[in-house]
Amino acid sequence: MTSSFNKENRIQGEEIETQDYVSEFYENKRYNKPYSLHYHNWLAQKMFSLLDLGSPILDNGCGNGFLAQFLKKHEAVGLDISPKMVELARKRYSEVILGDSQNIPFEDSYFQIVINRGLLHHLPDPRQGVFEIRRVLKNRGQAIFIEPISSFLSVIPRMIARQGKHFSKSHKNFKEKELKKIINSQLKIEEIHYFGYLAYVLLGFPDIFDIYKFLPGKSILTPALIEFDELIAKVPLLNHQAWGIMILARKQND
Ligand SMILES: C[S@@+](CC[C@H](N)C(=O)[O-])C[C@H]1O[C@@H](n2cnc3c(N)ncnc32)[C@H](O)[C@@H]1O
Numbered sequence: 151m152t153s154s155f156n157k158e159n160r161i162q163g164e165e166i167e168t169q170d171y172v173s174e175f176y177e178n179k180r181y182n183k184p185y186s187l188h189y190h191n192w193l194a195q196k197m198f199s200l201l202d203l204g205s206p207i208l209d210n211g212c213g214n215g216f217l218a219q220f221l222k223k224h225e226a227v228g229l230d231i232s233p234k235m236v237e238l239a240r241k242r243y244s245e246v247i248l249g250d251s252q253n254i255p256f257e258d259s260y261f262q263i264v265i266n267r268g269l270l271h272h273l274p275d276p277r278q279g280v281f282e283i284r285r286v287l288k289n290r291g292q293a294i295f296i297e298p299i300s301s302f303l304s305v306i307p308r309m310i311a312r313q314g315k316h317f318s319k320s321h322k323n324f325k326e327k328e329l330k331k332i333i334n335s336q337l338k339i340e341e342i343h344y345f346g347y348l349a350y351v352l353l354g355f356p357d358i359f360d361i362y363k364f365l366p367g368k369s370i371l372t373p374a375l376i377e378f379d380e381l382i383a384k385v386p387l388l389n390h391q392a393w394g395i396m397i398l399a400r401k402q403n404d
Pocket residue numbers: 165169210211212213214216229230231232235249250251252266267268269272273
């Protein structure tokens with residue numbers, strides 16, 4: 151009991167250290183370079199188009215608060231475990247709480263929407279994370295998950311990237327089936343969308359991999375790559391070979 155508690159604490163400690171380190175890269179590269187910003191704005195808009203936005207909203211694992219710009223008309227709160235991410239997110243959200251998504255510091259049935267963008271694969275216990283999301287959601291409230299998944303395209307590059315300082319030991323690479331099972335155990339999955347083929351890798355993560363900075367003609371190439379990704383996402387079976395998945399789910403009492 152004590153040893154598993156210590157192990158979990160150590161893993162969380164490493165994750166906080168990693169995210170504190172990564173926060174500067176989010177701020178100055180991922181959400182700052184024009185082409186990665188273009189990509190993440192497109193992805194965020196795709197995500198918001200699936201939600202019936204209503205308040206209050208929890209941005210669970212909010213990072214540096216990138217999503218706050220889309221939620222200005224709503225009552226939105228950020229939550230993150232990294233003090234440095236929280237410090238940055240406070241520049242964008244009026245309320246940001248330092249805390250653990252596996253023990254969300256809010257009462258039951260408080261939120262209309264819980265946004266989980268890139269969070270679950272960071273949690274030592276993703277099932278507990280989803281349990282907490284369900285607990286704080288109102289009945290019929292929506293949760294959205296954006297997660298990387300293991301696919302033919304992603305498995306080797308991700309294994310290489312994980313050797314670097316941007317990933318802690320709690321970082322997972324879910325299989326699609328496993329992720330759906332975890333979410334389905336608490337919430338009703340309503341929609342699934344695949345995303346991330348060429349544009350995702352080339353544009354989305356200059357903090358990890360930035361070969362795109364050397365390419366010419368970005369004003370044409372950037373939207374063209376995004377269109378290419380949108381096209382592949384519509385091709386049955388091929389679309390499953392994605393880097394990421396977007397899952398819309400709802401709380402339904404009973
Ligand atoms: C991949 S980042 C995504 C950040 C943000 N959602 C975005 O899309 O830019 C994952 C975030 O989850 C946070 N995180 C990791 N473990 C957490 C936990 N147990 N509780 C709350 N936040 C956590 C990290 O600090 C980090 O900011």
